Amino acid sequence: xxxxxxxxxxxxxxxxIVFAALLAGCGDVRHGVGWPSMSTLRIDDTxxxxxxxxxxxxxxxxxxxxxxxxxxxxxATLLDDRGEARRWVVNGSNFENATFFTAPISKTxxxxxxxxxxxxxxxxxxxxxxxxxxxxxxxxxxxxxxxxNVVEGDGLLYVPYRSGDVVALDPVTYEEVWRLDTREGVxxxxxxxxxxxxxxxxxxxxxxVDAATGESIxxxxxxxxxxxxxxxxxxxDAVYVGSWSHNLYKVSxxxxxxxxxxxxxxIWSTPVLQDGTLYYTDLSGSVYALDPETLTEIWVQTPxxxxxxxxxxxxxxxxxxxxxxxxxxxxxxxxxxTLFERELPGTHEVLSDMLVIPADEASGVTAPLLVVAxxxxxxxxxxxxxxxxxxxxxxxx
Amino acid sequence: xxxxxxxxxxxxxxxxxxxxxxxxxLSIVVLTVVIRLIMYPMMAQQQESAKKMxxxxxxxxxxxxxxxDDREKLSQAQMELYKEAGINPFGxxxxxxxxxxxxxxxxxxxxxxxxxxxxxxxxxxxxxxxPGLQGxxxxxxxxxxxxxxxxxxPPLNPPYALVLPLLVMVTTWIQFKVSQSATSxxxxxxxxxxxxxxxxxxMGTVMPIMFGFISLSLSVGLSIYFITSNLVGVLQYIxxxxxxxxxxxxxxxxxxxxxxxxxxxxxxxxxxx
Numbered sequence: 190x191x192x193x194x195x196x197x198x199x200x201x202x203x204x205x206i207v208f209a210a211l212l213a214g215c216g217d218v219r220h221g222v223g224w225p226s227m228s229t230l231r232i233d234d235t236x237x238x239x240x241x242x243x244x245x246x247x248x249x250x251x252x253x254x255x256x257x258x259x260x261x262x263x264x265a266t267l268l269d270d271r272g273e274a275r276r277w278v279v280n281g282s283n284f285e286n287a288t289f290f291t292a293p294i295s296k297t298x299x300x301x302x303x304x305x306x307x308x309x310x311x312x313x314x315x316x317x318x319x320x321x322x323x324x325x326x327x328x329x330x331x332x333x334x335x336x337x338n339v340v341e342g343d344g345l346l347y348v349p350y351r352s353g354d355v356v357a358l359d360p361v362t363y364e365e366v367w368r369l370d371t372r373e374g375v376x377x378x379x380x381x382x383x384x385x386x387x388x389x390x391x392x393x394x395x396x397x398v399d400a401a402t403g404e405s406i407x408x409x410x411x412x413x414x415x416x417x418x419x420x421x422x423x424x425x426d427a428v429y430v431g432s433w434s435h436n437l438y439k440v441s442x443x444x445x446x447x448x449x450x451x452x453x454x455x456i457w458s459t460p461v462l463q464d465g466t467l468y469y470t471d472l473s474g475s476v477y478a479l480d481p482e483t484l485t486e487i488w489v490q491t492p493x494x495x496x497x498x499x500x501x502x503x504x505x506x507x508x509x510x511x512x513x514x515x516x517x518x519x520x521x522x523x524x525x526x527t528l529f530e531r532e533l534p535g536t537h538e539v540l541s542d543m544l545v546i547p548a549d550e551a552s553g554v555t556a557p558l559l560v561v562a563x564x565x566x567x568x569x570x571x572x573x574x575x576x577x578x579x580x581x582x583x584x585x586x
Numbered sequence: 587x588x589x590x591x592x593x594x595x596x597x598x599x600x601x602x603x604x605x606x607x608x609x610x611x612l613s614i615v616v617l618t619v620v621i622r623l624i625m626y627p628m629m630a631q632q633q634e635s636a637k638k639m640x641x642x643x644x645x646x647x648x649x650x651x652x653x654x655d656d657r658e659k660l661s662q663a664q665m666e667l668y669k670e671a672g673i674n675p676f677g678x679x680x681x682x683x684x685x686x687x688x689x690x691x692x693x694x695x696x697x698x699x700x701x702x703x704x705x706x707x708x709x710x711x712x713x714x715x716x717p718g719l720q721g722x723x724x725x726x727x728x729x730x731x732x733x734x735x736x737x738x739x740p741p742l743n744p745p746y747a748l749v750l751p752l753l754v755m756v757t758t759w760i761q762f763k764v765s766q767s768a769t770s771x772x773x774x775x776x777x778x779x780x781x782x783x784x785x786x787x788x789m790g791t792v793m794p795i796m797f798g799f800i801s802l803s804l805s806v807g808l809s810i811y812f813i814t815s816n817l818v819g820v821l822q823y824i825x826x827x828x829x830x831x832x833x834x835x836x837x838x839x840x841x842x843x844x845x846x847x848x849x850x851x852x853x854x855x856x857x858x859x
Contacts, residue, residue: 223704336704373724376704391724415721418704433711433720455711455720472711498708513708540708 222309223336224540225562225569228292232257232302232318236552238544238560239304240570241289245586246306248277248318251546251560252553254572254582259320277321279314284326287312292338294346294360307335307348313363329363332356337420338378340386343400347386349375355388355396357403367403369396373416377459382423385442389417395430397444407444415455419500422460422467429481431456431469437477439484450484452477458500458542466522468508472496476510476518476525490525492518498540502559504575511539511561519578531578537565545575588691589713595695597715603699604722611729614696614807615814621692622818625685627835629822638673693811700727700807702735727807734807743806750809755798757816762790764823 225242229251237257238249247256256276259267267275281287293304295318302318312328333350340347345357345366351374357366373392380387381400388396394410395417415434422429427447428440433455439448454473461468467481474493479486493512502509507528508520515536519528533539541562548557557575567585574581595617602613645667653660667673701710702724714720727734731744738747801809821827 219705219709221703221705393721416707416723418707433723435720457708472708496708496711540704 222288223290224564226289226291226338227541227544227560227562227570228338229544229546230293230295230304230318234551236546236549236554238546238570239293240562241291241293241306242562242569243288243290244281244286246279246281246289246293246316247586248321249570249584250553251558251572252555254570254584261320279316279321279323281308281310284312284314284323284328286310287314287328290336294339294341296360307331307339309334309336309351311335331363332365336374337376340379340381342381343384345400347379347381347400349377349379349388351376353390353392355379355386357400369398369403371396376418377420380420380423387421387423387428389419389421389430391416391418393417393432395421395428395440397428397442409444411438411440411444411446413438418457419459422462424462424481427481429460429462429467431458431460431471433457435471437469437479437484439481448484450477450479450486454496457496457498461501461503463503463522468501468503470497470499470501470510472498472513474512474514476501476508476520478508478522478525488525490520490527492520492525492527492530495538500542502543502545502575506576509543509559509575511543513538513540515539515563517543517559517561517573517578529578531573531580533561533563533571534568534583535563535565537563537568539563546572588687588694591687591691592694592698593713593715595691596698596710596713597719599695599699600714600719600722600725601716603725604719608722608726610700610725610727610734610807611810614810617695618692618811618814619818621688622815622822623831623835625688626822626831628685630828630832630836635673638671642667642671642673689815693808696807696811697805699725700735700805701725702727729806732806734810735805737803738806738809739802747806748802750806750813751798751801754801754809754812754816755794757813757820758797759790759794761816761819762793764820766790 221243225240228239230237230239236251238251240247240249249255250257256278258274259277261267269275281289287308287310289306289308291307293306296303296305303315303324304318305313305315307313311331311334313331314328315324316322333352335348336351337349346360347355347357349355353371353374355369355375358364359366369388371390371392371394373390375388375390377389384400385406386398386400393412393414393416395413396410397406398404399406413430413432413434414436415432417430417432419431426442429437430440431437435452435454437450437452437456437460438446441447452471453475454471456469456471458470462481465481466487467479468477470476473491474496475489475491476497477486478488492510493514493516495513497510497512499511506522508522509517510520511517515533515538516530517533518530520526521528539561544560546554546558546560548554558581559573559575561571562569568583569586570584572581573579599613599617602617603610606612646664649660649663649667653663698710698713701707707724710723732747733743736742738750797812801812
């Protein structure tokens, strides 16, 4: 081998090593934005499950666990080039790589229902609920992207922007009616209660504004010492909200912190109040049951070995939580002890809030279902019976 | 796999952010400088090893000629030569191998600390080792109108952010130039250019371009890291800096006897130019 060849091979070797090192540097860093969003709605009086994640939206039949077949105006199934039924799937790559992480806004007019999705890429895209056809492929441009569900109420749409601010839009023209300035993004849905809009931001502040005008109700927003990435729970007399400071707060409707409970890790779920007990989860893998008046601890359990980002589902008998370790736990409401657990197919982490689908005979759902979304596309959704945890179906892209 | 290095690095970066009044850029710059300085003894050892290897190249070539048909004798003779010259054959690559994981962890820590999406932030939650740091999250990620977590190209950032990949290219090139002249090779006896020198010369063209293109795709924060790292790299070849750094970081480097039998020379203080 002559010198020149040896030099060239050495150069390539060094370049490969440097390139591999740079790749290794990127290897553990997760790319992508967020996790799937699930919601239910009725289309032609039939219950449907809508899942939006990244470049794709599907409308799923909750009884069968697969996308709904598209039909024409006569009810005949539409077929694709291969003779297979066309399904209710929208791909954002057909719309300038629009990505979706939120539930749609549903509008029904003259018997036709349209679903409008606000994208992370700052657009509103509207589709016919039956044919999945876009109303306008270009969509409507927004001032910013959206990663949390929009709230409808009092004749306005309240849109939380991912980089900051909440805007109230006219639901017909989508023109801005008022804007609440925040210093950082709003990654959770605002909560509308008695004409007041409560907004939690990752700028560490909890805001309360008049839903009609956007004027502040409180003299100052409440500083919760850590980013707030989940919607607050608003009751008749208080607001319960957790932040990344590890603390759960009880805030009066006047904006005063009345009680604080110190947890173990970042709180990224919305508390749930049921039968006089407040339940919440955090990223230590713990589940807490507190007295809502004083935030005194009733019990704390740590069923999971990794964090629990999702809001717990509380039924008459169970507290159900899903963890980043790919497992779903059914806990006793009285003691928090694990009654049984299920491992998701592929054991992929769960970051999305779970969805409860009520029994609906007409839609083919014979028993209430718990649908859990993972971050793995091959096992995107898994449905269990709500009370017994029997796996009913798995949907993957 | 990298967590045992990466998590402390992410924690340290976040701690510095707090110490420097929530200034991300200063935190990245200072952490990079600190890590490069801590790695200095290894880098200096690597340079010394490389220089010694170059000094014995003519003798090595003669041995290769002499024993070209006998690999075993060649290997034995080479080891004897290394021993006589005080060369550790792994002295060059072992420090490099030790430095690599540290620099990758530093580079990754910037990725993680500048988390700006829900996915990235939920991952960051598992990496902060000191309680209380979560109050700083999310880190301020804008600087001079640029978003530090986005690539330095429109429309993600203003057009002037493109200066940063350019600076990455330029500083990478300068570092190569400086390191090349510092380890300028002796020509072998037959007048042909030394192999290492030839390789370094063409790498000095390819690497800056490669790093420039890579930094176009990575975040602005990482461009700052590359620029800082390159500038510290240049500094490490300046004799005045080497003298100070050797006194601080290598105070116990071994004295070596002068081959003429005169007073022993302190190799740690000699210029590596």
